[in-house]
Amino acid sequence: MKGRGLLLAEVEERVAERLPSAVRFTPGRRLVVRALARGEGPVSAGELYEEVRRQVPLSSLYRTLTVLADVGVLERHHDADGLARFELGEWLLGHHHHLVCVECGRVQDVEVDDGVEDRVAQIASGIAAGGGYTVTGHRVDVEGVCEPCRV
Amino acid sequence: MKGRGLLLAEVEERVAERLPSAVRFTPGRRLVVRALARGEGPVSAGELYEEVRRQVPLSSLYRTLTVLADVGVLERHHDADGLARFELGEWLLGHHHHLVCVECGRVQDVEVDDGVEDRVAQIASGIAAGGGYTVTGHRVDVEGVCEPCRV
DNA sequence: TTCCTTGCAAACGATTTGCATTGGA
DNA sequence: TCCAATGCAAATCGTTTGCAAGGAA
Numbered sequence: 001m002k003g004r005g006l007l008l009a010e011v012e013e014r015v016a017e018r019l020p021s022a023v024r025f026t027p028g029r030r031l032v033v034r035a036l037a038r039g040e041g042p043v044s045a046g047e048l049y050e051e052v053r054r055q056v057p058l059s060s061l062y063r064t065l066t067v068l069a070d071v072g073v074l075e076r077h078h079d080a081d082g083l084a085r086f087e088l089g090e091w092l093l094g095h096h097h098h099l100v101c102v103e104c105g106r107v108q109d110v111e112v113d114d115g116v117e118d119r120v121a122q123i124a125s126g127i128a129a130g131g132g133y134t135v136t137g138h139r140v141d142v143e144g145v146c147e148p149c150r151v
Numbered sequence: 152m153k154g155r156g157l158l159l160a161e162v163e164e165r166v167a168e169r170l171p172s173a174v175r176f177t178p179g180r181r182l183v184v185r186a187l188a189r190g191e192g193p194v195s196a197g198e199l200y201e202e203v204r205r206q207v208p209l210s211s212l213y214r215t216l217t218v219l220a221d222v223g224v225l226e227r228h229h230d231a232d233g234l235a236r237f238e239l240g241e242w243l244l245g246h247h248h249h250l251v252c253v254e255c256g257r258v259q260d261v262e263v264d265d266g267v268e269d270r271v272a273q274i275a276s277g278i279a280a281g282g283g284y285t286v287t288g289h290r291v292d293v294e295g296v297c298e299p300c301r302v
Numbered sequence: 303t304t305c306c307t308t309g310c311a312a313a314c315g316a317t318t319t320g321c322a323t324t325g326g327a
Numbered sequence: 328t329c330c331a332a333t334g335c336a337a338a339t340c341g342t343t344t345g346c347a348a349g350g351a352a
Contacts, residue, residue, distance in 0.1 A: 142288075
């Protein structure tokens with residue numbers, strides 16, 4: 001049940017291609033990308049640090065996350081507690097939404113089929129219609145109680 | 152264009168009713184509730200502090216926000232920068248979604264009519280179907296560029 | 303009197319930064 | 328050589344907390 005079936009090697013390759021020449025894909029950064037690719041949803045800096053603490057100091061971890069986010073390799077979200085959570089960009093993972101457990105805070109990615117996605121997009125622009133906004137995207141978080149938390 | 156047509160007096164009254172007897176509706180707390188009622192969307196602690204700094208110290212502001220959130224009078228969100236933003240609960244404002252400007256970060260509330268809302272709810276449970284979650288709610292953020300930010 | 307609320311200052315935790323050093327192309 | 332990346336420690340920032348004082352019921 002781990003991961004989303006992404007081939008680590010392929011992820012690394014695509015990330016490498018996407019990096020501007022001025023940005024190096026160092027061993028530390030590779031470790032971070034791999035750890036992200038293993039996750040099933042957005043991962044916090046603390047959780048990532050658990051996986052790379054032997055090889056990457058916290059400050060470097062944060063710098064890596066900042067750099068990769070700037071370049072679009074990953075996205076930064078914030079969970080219900082305001083904690084930053086990172087995941088690979090949608091150009092790698094595909095467009096998806098989040099299933100959030102209101103009990104434990106766990107966030108899981110969910111992909112939806114195109115038909116549903118079309119309806120979501122349509123609703124989104126309908127919502128925006130009143131405000132004079134130019135829509136660029138949308139986020140849908142479905143809140144619920146995950147199986148383990150259901151006592 | 153300020154506010155959502157909520158009558159401050161009525162808001163205060165309903166909040167007062169909702170507070171458990173052990174929680175007092177002090178002048179400082181009234182000020183905070185009023186400031187929230189004036190907003191057009193979620194407001195940050197810093198912004199609230201601007202409006203009440205003469206009468207409410209920052210630590211009391213935070214305590215008030217915590218208390219009111221615990222009681223369900225208001226909800227705590229986090230914007231794209233992870234900054235906490237507060238707004239009155241949906242039992243006061245009605246269920247709504249957010250229109251977020253990706254440029255300036257401004258967040259505006261948007262209500263949608265019931266037909267759309269039904270479709271959203273339906274899509275939400277569809278999204279949850281795979282994960283074994285018991286759905287309790289959903290959040291839809293529409294991202295775009297607001298009029299002033301469109302250069 | 304009892305409990306809740308206030309105010310101030312100090313403490314916190316997540317994240318960022320300065321700076322000297324190391325490493326790659 | 329030159330610029331980017333690292334590591335550590337110190338700094339920042341939003342937010343929380345300890346504690347003593349003030350107030351309402």
